[in-house]
Amino acid sequence: MEEVIEKIVAGNLAAVRGRIEAATRAAGRPAGSVALVAVSKTHPAAIVREALAAGHRLFGENRVQEAEAKYPALRESFPDLVLHLIGPLQTNKVRDAVSLFDVIETVDRPRIAAALAREMERTGRRLPCLIEVNTGEEPQKSGVLPEAADAFIDECRGRLGLPIVGLMCVPPVDGEPAPHFALLREIARRTGLEVLSMGMSADFETAIRFGATHVRVGTAIFGARGMESA
Numbered sequence: 001m002e003e004v005i006e007k008i009v010a011g012n013l014a015a016v017r018g019r020i021e022a023a024t025r026a027a028g029r030p031a032g033s034v035a036l037v038a039v040s041k042t043h044p045a046a047i048v049r050e051a052l053a054a055g056h057r058l059f060g061e062n063r064v065q066e067a068e069a070k071y072p073a074l075r076e077s078f079p080d081l082v083l084h085l086i087g088p089l090q091t092n093k094v095r096d097a098v099s100l101f102d103v104i105e106t107v108d109r110p111r112i113a114a115a116l117a118r119e120m121e122r123t124g125r126r127l128p129c130l131i132e133v134n135t136g137e138e139p140q141k142s143g144v145l146p147e148a149a150d151a152f153i154d155e156c157r158g159r160l161g162l163p164i165v166g167l168m169c170v171p172p173v174d175g176e177p178a179p180h181f182a183l184l185r186e187i188a189r190r191t192g193l194e195v196l197s198m199g200m201s202a203d204f205e206t207a208i209r210f211g212a213t214h215v216r217v218g219t220a221i222f223g224a225r226g227m228e229s230a
């Protein structure tokens with residue numbers, strides 16, 4: 001059974017890497033310019049280990065608590081593992097998040113930005129951060145609204161001194177993702193940010209066409225999740 005899972009994860013990873021390479025080439029972009037963040041949320045540590053055994057090192061988790069339960073042991077076996085937080089952060093989890101993750105992709109409001117700045121100052125652990133933009137202006141979704149993005153980015157980089165390196169978005173589930181990727185790219189261009197985390201299992205090739213530097217892929221690597229975890 002485990003051997004079968006191992007083969008499936010390794011095979012899926014190879015397939016996704018191949019599709020990323022092809023999309024990168026088709027977009028006329030340099031080979032290796034798109035990083036694959038393997039999204040392991042809801043999948044047990046044993047499955048993540050199969051990806052690590054297949055040579056993968058870059059992962060994303062959307063909940064601090066779940067990541068805390070899985071990743072410290074994995075890091076002991078694979079010290080070069082890199083972990084991104086890709087889900088919403090609460091102020092009472094900032095301390096844990098800064099100690100566990102390597103990149104925070106979801107800075108989305110002043111309160112969280114200020115708490116992150118304080119914790120990074122306190123610990124001296126300065127993590128690269130991305131600002132999440134709610135490109136679809138969906139009321140239920142986190143992320144700064146596009147028209148407020150420039151001012152928020154300025155505040156984070158300026159007054160708060162956060163190491164902001166890029167932007168992240170999750171387009172609405174229905175509809176064409178391309179305009180959202182184009183909007184994120186445009187905000188990054190005018191604010192001088194280089195990292196663009198966009199594209200998931202269903203649309204990462206489109207995101208690469210629009211300049212994604214990081215694609216976040218879960219289902220296409222680890223298989224379907226339970227219902228609860230969108």
Ligand SMILES: *Cc1c(COP(=O)(O)O)cnc(C)c1O
Pocket residue numbers: 039041062086087170200201202216217218219220229230
């Ligand atoms: C779950 C998740 C992903 C991965 O989604 P898939 O469709 O499984 O590839 C990417 N980004 C975020 C923010 C997620 O929560």
